[in-house]
Amino acid sequence: MRIICACIIGLVLVVWPDFAAKYLVITLGILFLIPGLAGLIRYFSHPTSTSKQLDWILPLAAGGSTLFGLVLLILPDFFANAIMLLLGAILLLAGSQQLYQIIAVRKSIPLPVAFYVMPTLILLAGLLILLHPIGTRHTLSIIVGCTFIIYAATELVKYVRLK
Numbered sequence: 529m530r531i532i533c534a535c536i537i538g539l540v541l542v543v544w545p546d547f548a549a550k551y552l553v554i555t556l557g558i559l560f561l562i563p564g565l566a567g568l569i570r571y572f573s574h575p576t577s578t579s580k581q582l583d584w585i586l587p588l589a590a591g592g593s594t595l596f597g598l599v600l601l602i603l604p605d606f607f608a609n610a611i612m613l614l615l616g617a618i619l620l621l622a623g624s625q626q627l628y629q630i631i632a633v634r635k636s637i638p639l640p641v642a643f644y645v646m647p648t649l650i651l652l653a654g655l656l657i658l659l660h661p662i663g664t665r666h667t668l669s670i671i672v673g674c675t676f677i678i679y680a681a682t683e684l685v686k687y688v689r690l691k
Contacts, residue, residue, distance in 0.1 A: 535680035545666040548673070549608040557600030564593030576667025584600065612665045616657030623651025 541548045567590030600607055626647035630639060657664045 531680050531683045534676045534683065538673045538676030538678075538680060541669045543673075545669035545673065548669045549665050550604045553600055553607045554609075557597045557604070559597070560593050560600060561597030564590045564595075564597055564620045566590075568594060578677060608665060609661050612661035612668075613655055616661065616664075619650055619654030620658060621654070623647050623649075623654055627651065630636035 534542065571587050571590060624689055627644070630647060631641050
């Protein structure tokens with residue numbers, strides 16, 4: 529079952545990369561919406577509670593979950609792009625920080641050029657994501673889809689060999 533699911537997910541990500549990220553956000557919205565609605569229904573259907581001090585927490589958390597789920601359902605492309613921009617900013621900051629540390633250490637210890645390669649690539653990846661978040665999202669979906677397909681193939685080979 530794990531092999532079949534991984535293969536299906538991989539194929540969907542490779543064949544429809546633009547829709548995959550959108551529907552992933554929609555799925556997350558549903559996963560926030562359902563427990564939020566269930567909590568609100570439970571709270572309003574049972575007006576008396578055993579803990580009077582914490583009565584305001586359940587409807588607040590359930591309402592927040594419901595609202596967040598609705599926003600994810602209504603604006604999936606916005607959140608998919610926002611996640612990509614956040615990822616780009618994190619990579620940009622991480623690469624910059626690593627380069628800064630290497631430059632600071634270089635003053636006391638001579639370092640080979642190879643130490644600069646990965647931080648520079650991380651910095652460039654973050655910059656690329658910030659400049660082209662939608663195109664990067666499609667490419668990332670395809671890469672993740674291929675990884676799922678490779679995982680499924682590896683699991684299938686392992687399953688056949690162990691049988």
